[in-house]
Amino acid sequence: MKSLLAGYQKFRKEIWPSDKEHFVELAKGQNPHTLVISCSDSRVDPATIFGARPGDLFVIRNVASVVPPYETNSGYHGVSAAIAFAVINLEVARVVVLGHEYCGGVTAAMSTEDLTTPFLSQWVSLLKPAIHKCGCEHGQLPVEYESIRLSLGRLMTFPFIAERVEKKGLQLLGAHFKISDGTLSVLDNKTGEFATVPEL
Numbered sequence: 487m488k489s490l491l492a493g494y495q496k497f498r499k500e501i502w503p504s505d506k507e508h509f510v511e512l513a514k515g516q517n518p519h520t521l522v523i524s525c526s527d528s529r530v531d532p533a534t535i536f537g538a539r540p541g542d543l544f545v546i547r548n549v550a551s552v553v554p555p556y557e558t559n560s561g562y563h564g565v566s567a568a569i570a571f572a573v574i575n576l577e578v579a580r581v582v583v584l585g586h587e588y589c590g591g592v593t594a595a596m597s598t599e600d601l602t603t604p605f606l607s608q609w610v611s612l613l614k615p616a617i618h619k620c621g622c623e624h625g626q627l628p629v630e631y632e633s634i635r636l637s638l639g640r641l642m643t644f645p646f647i648a649e650r651v652e653k654k655g656l657q658l659l660g661a662h663f664k665i666s667d668g669t670l671s672v673l674d675n676k677t678g679e680f681a682t683v684p685e686l
């Protein structure tokens with residue numbers, strides 16, 4: 487806890503004085519332009535990658551950046567609830583599914599061993615269609631890419647998303663972050679392939 491509080495004190499001393507007005511504005515309400523569905527992995531921080539300030543991004547993080555299927559049963563659909571809030575209430579302009587290199591969730595989904603961590607096996611089983619499509623023989627990277635395509639496809643099964651994509655120009659985008667070299671690739675919706683974003 488000591489290091490967390492030291493980080494907070496650093497924030498108050500170095501960031502708060504210059505950003506105070508920004509936070510005062512944010513206190514009136516949030517208006518993020520983008521919903522990012524990212525992995526919980528500590529090495530992948532959407533705000534850092536996209537150079538975003540507080541208030542810019544509405545972020546959902548879960549193991550392996552998974553969009554679950556659209557379901558209307560009485561389960562506790564935390565991810566779907568957050569997606570609905572961002573799209574319907576906050577009216578974000580785009581949704582980005584952000585996968586990443588060396589994703590432990592994808593590794594777990596590809597593993598043939600039984601997972602002992604509670605809840606995890608059932609959750610990452612949502613990636614099975616991506617694994618079936620790619621196979622495991624070409625390594626993990628193609629499965630990481632396909633998992634992003636799978637989640638984007640699942641987003642379109644949410645009626646309120648499909649409607650906004652078709653009638654209001656809501657954008658659905660896929661991106662993949664390489665931890666090892668800090669580069670981002672973006673899915674080209676026309677070619678279906680990922681291409682590295684050029685440097686400035």
Ligand SMILES: [Zn+2]
Pocket residue numbers: 525526527549550551586588589590591592
């Ligand atoms: Zn991950």
